[in-house]
Amino acid sequence: MPTLHLRFYEELNDFLRPEQRKTEFLHTLNRNASVKDVIESLGVPHTEVELILVNGVSVDFSYAVQDNDRISIYPQFESLDISPLLRLRDKPLRQPRFVVDSNLGRLARYLRLLGFDCLYRNDYRDVEVAEIANRQRRIVLTRDRLLLRRKIITHGYFVRASLPREQVKVILRRFDLYRAVKPFSRCMRCNSVLVDVNKKQVLERLEPLTREHYRDFKRCDRCGQVYWRGSHYDRAQLLLKELIESEPD
Known part of the structure; x- marks a missing residue:
């Protein structure tokens, strides 16, 4: 049975059991599986994952894991440009x-x-x-x-x-x-997107005080809601x- 070395980073640890968080841990499989199957079997949604490195190489979700693979799983990067590495989403x-x-x-x-x-x-x-x-x-x-x-x-x-x-x-x-x-x-x-309207176009929908004190209005063309x-x-x-x-x- 293949055994994997897994490490999840940053907020992906929120989905793991306490003993698996912020550390490398071993995970043994009893069947052939893709790396996506492995990640989600541990409770981490694939939509949270931005980068997967297997033995230092970026792979996509379809990668078939192999015995003794060392796999690092990362969430979205906010300040580091990793676009040359990404393989998950075209x-x-x-x-x-x-x-x-x-x-x-x-x-x-x-x-x-x-x-x-x-x-x-x-x-x-x-x-x-x-x-x-x-x-x-x-x-x-x-x-x-x-x-x-x-x-x-x-x-x-x-x-x-x-x-x-x-x-x-x-x-x-x-x-x-x-x-x-x-x-x-x-x-x-x-x-829906709001559009500017002339006050006369919505006058009949306004309360007396609104008519008196406000001049600028927007309206939703889909549902008719008026804003001021x-x-x-x-x-x-x-x-x-x-x-x-x-x-x-």
Whole structure:
């Protein structure tokens, strides 16, 4: 039976048993397996992995492991250019777009507030999330490890934080999204892009005080929701400042 020498790095250790974390350990197989099979059998979703080195050489998920292989598994690198080494994904996602599972509704709203294309419904089934991610080339955000193990999902992230604001900060750092933020550009309700509208076009939908005190409006052409810089705008600005100022130096 083949025996492997495995070492997982950084946040990938979150998925391992305590005795396997931040150290090299032996893993014995009772069948032929790909390196992807090995990684996921230990509880680590393949979507969390960015680089696999076997005996110092980069391989893809289909590599058939051999006896005495020394395997190093790395998560996404945020500051080091390793593009010449990568073998896992032929098609990087140039524009980050997300699909969020049914347990992360507040996270979805915050991402939309920041201007990110983020699909969400509170009745999404796992199979729907996976199919949307595959068909539309979206990044899956979830707290369900089993969802990320679906083969058709190529890009995903297991959201470790439990508080929505902390979740957003982690996503911004993880995918380096700070320069892509476009606040108040998407509908919080349905995710569509907002467009400027003349006040006369939405006048009949406004309360008397809103008609009197506000001049600039945006509207979602899909669901018809109207937005303006009311009292909620100041609260949203404070929230945005908190989230965006979490950018690391």
